[in-house]
Amino acid sequence: MDETSALTAFAALSNESRLRVVKALVEAGPDGLSAGEIAERLGATPSRASFHLSALADAGLVTSTKQSRSVRYAVRFEAMGGLARYLLEDCCKGNATARSCCG
C-alpha cells in the first residue's frame, strides 16, 4: 500500500454512508450483498449507492462481481488490513503504543 492508495482509502472511509456499507458487507460475509440490497439498507437511491460503491471499489476496499443481472459487492479484508498496516507501520513507524491495538 503506497501513500496515494492510503489517501484514497482514508477518503473512502471518511463518509458515513460508505462506512456503513463496509460494515454491512462485513456482517454479510464472503458472499457480500448486491447493489440493490445495499441501497435498501442505506435508504439511498440506486444512483447514490452506486456512487459510494464506486468510491469503495476504486479504493480497493471492496470487490464487485456481476451475477446475472445484479452486482454483488464484498469487502476485501486484505485491503482493510493493508490500511491498518499502513497506519501502524508506515505512519507510526511501528510505535509500540500504536501497535498495542493489535492486542
Add this chain to the structure above:
Amino acid sequence: MDETSALTAFAALSNESRLRVVKALVEAGPDGLSAGEIAERLGATPSRASFHLSALADAGLVTSTKQSRSVRYAVRFEAMGGLARYLLEDCCKGNATARSCCG
C-alpha cells in the same frame, strides 16, 4: 473510539498535507514540531498549516501545547492505534485476514 470519531479521523488522514504532517511528527519524536516548523516543511503558509493542524487536533490525532510564543504539535499514538483498532475490530469484526497486518 466511536463511529463519529472514526469518521473525523479518516477525514483528517485523507488529505496529503495532513498525512505528511503526521509522518513528520512521528519522525520528530515525543517533542514534536512547532506550527512554524511544520508550515516550513509543508511549504505552506502559516494560515494553511494552522488550518490542517486544527483538523488533526479536532480529530484527536495530535496534541498542541503552547510554549512561550510558539505552539508545539505532537502525534497521539494511542489515537492512531485506536483508529487501527476501530478498522480491525469494529469494522472487520476481528477478521483474521485483516488482522494479519498485526503480524
Add this chain to the structure above:
DNA sequence: AATATATTTCAAGAATCATTGAAATGAAAG
C-alpha cells in the same frame, strides 16, 4: 510603550464531493 515574532481567525473564491432524477446499458423473462 513600541516593535518583532508566532500563530490563529476570518472572509472570499476555487476546487472537490455528494445528492438528485433522468437517461443509458445490459441481462433475463414473457
Add this chain to the structure above:
DNA sequence: CTTTCATTTCAATGATTCTTGAAATATATT
C-alpha cells in the same frame, strides 16, 4: 423482440473543503 429488472452514467445543483491574504491575538524583546 418487447418488456421488466438491476445497475450505472450523466448533468445539474447544493454542500463541504481547501487555499489565500489580510487582520487579529498573544507573547517576547528593545
